[in-house]
Amino acid sequence: MGKLDNFKRSLWVFHASGGSCNACDIEIVAALTPRYDVERFGIKLVGSPRHADVLLVTGAIPRDFADKLRRVYEQMPEPKAVVVVGNCGTSGGVFYDSYNIAGPIDEIIPVDVYVPGCPPRPEAIIDAVVKAWLKVEKLEKKLEGKEE
Amino acid sequence: MAKSTYYIPVGPIHPALKEPIRVEAEVEGEKIVKVDVKRGFAHRGIEYMGMKRNAIQTLYLSERICGICSISHPYAFVITAEKALGIEAPPRAQYIRTIIAELERIHSHILWLGVIAHEMGFDTLLFWTWKGREKVLDLLEFITGNRINYSMYMIGGARRDLKEKHIRAIKDAIDYYWKFTEHMKEIFLSDPVYKARTRNVAKVSKDIALKLNLVGPIARAAGIRMDVRQDMPYDAYADIDVRAVVPQDIVGEVYGDAYDVTMVRIYEIEQSLDIIEYCVDNLPEGKILAIPNYVALLAKIRRTKGEAIGAHEAPRGEVIHYLKFDGRDGPSVWKVIAPSYNNINSWGPLLIGAEVADIPIVVAYIDPCMCCNDRVAVVKTKDGNELGYTEIRKKCLEKTEKIRRELK
DSSP, X not given: OOOOOSOOSOEEEEEEESBOOSHHHHHHHHHHSTTTOGGGGTEEXXXXXXXXXXXXXXXXXXXXXXHHHHHHHHXXXXXXEEEEESHHHHHOGGGTTOTTBOOOGGGTSOXXXXXXXXXXXXXXXXXXXXHHHHHHHHHHHHHHHHHO | OXXXXXXXXXXXXXXXOSSOOEEEEEEETTEEEEEEEEOOTTOOOXXXXXXXXXXXXXXXXXXXXXXXXXXXHHHHHHHHHHHHHTOOOOHHHHHHHHHHHHHHHHHHHHHHHHHHHHHHTOHHHHHHHHHHHHHHXXXXXXXXXXXXXXXXXXXXXXXXXXXXXXXXXXXXXXXXXXXXXXXXXXXXXXXXXXHHXXXXXXXXXXXXXXXXXXXXXXXXXXXOOOOHXXXXXXXXXXXXXXXXXXXXXXXXXXXXXXXXXXXXXXXXXXXXXXXXXXXXXXXXXXOSBSSOXXXXXXXXXXXXXXXXXEEEXXXXXXXXXXXXXXXXXXXXXXXXXXXXXXXXXXXXXXXXXXXXXXXXXXXXXXXXXXXXXXXXOOEEOTTSOEEOHHHHHHHHHHHHHHHHHHHO
């Protein structure tokens, strides 16, 4: 794993739940609570996509929800990364043949990190967010280079 | 004329909601005068998929209806399927299933207590209760192999046996939770701020509860003695005299508000501990599957014709499944009724006249679960227009006419 040398602030995460069964969602909340406690790494859930660096998406996205997810993604400032939590967002999972699913999330918005599992353990979610952190850092370096 | 009301849209993506739902409120100052709830953002068409797969695949699909009640839907499913197929689970499996269901109730109720504390602004309490919840998740992981979505049940039994080490771990957890619930009672029920914040908030009278078909802890907090485990006992509950936990038995009076719901849920954790203790002490010996061979099970399903309705008392209320087997290896009809579908009905009457600051408590007190209850509500044409009922009916008549012409 690379070193976090460039990122000068805490990582803020926004969580959007689509047609999730709640299992991944409660594991994300469990990652915040004392056993796993991601806040000690400076990772924090925020209330608005406009404040977020990383977008966590859970669940197979129903057709009704796809345009809303796209809007959430567009509201996030650059540099940004997207993490998909759970099997059904990664590939459709058990809902692969549903009539109301808009497809895997990477067909709707660009995805950087996938976390398979039904549901994945909180450790896996924390690992994915740290991977996304490295990606955001790389993007930030690129953006800074352009400004100079 | 000056505008006197303001419109507040909440959702479908909102930090206060972990799941997509839309609440539109019109407020006059601090008072809510009009409210509308729109649901359907989490609809995945699970019933339709289940009717295309075989029964064992559908059982695991039913687990994915909801991740928090990830044993309630499979439980209702196996009870219904066993009724329809005429299979009886061995006694040991019945007791194991009851133990797992009650462990899940403990984790779900503690989860809710944390969420309601969070909505009220007691974040320390959220963290403390969720720390206590990890113990039962560890136990479930030790027994079933996963923290959530346990894949423990099978039509005609359970898939994993309880060994001596598991029983030791269960007893250890029971001791821990007896102390933990005592502590929780002290913190939640004796705290003056918590009481002031929940007393007379989200108040449901017995009449309204009956009229709106409320179920589970919400109905029990309103003083109605209803519990599937008491009214239609199944599995090990038939051996245990389960009685619905109602506030009039605990403190002698009924308010039906968020405080009473908290009380009912904490006392239900104690009831679950009693049930688990009984099941562990009286665990029968024997096999755990009626038909251990899955190929033989599917063959039996293919041979049997029948239908049944089964119910299970989930942490949020009653879960009802209807199944019809008709010569296929899976259900030809599958219908699911989830408790949140009834309980969300209470938002409308409770929110009108309430203060804006009470919205989170009213929304959270029923422990809503959108993924359980979302249905298709709207039919759209290709260019995005909504089809009304009259047009759908017109299309239906046209199709009948077309078929009639073809058959002539």
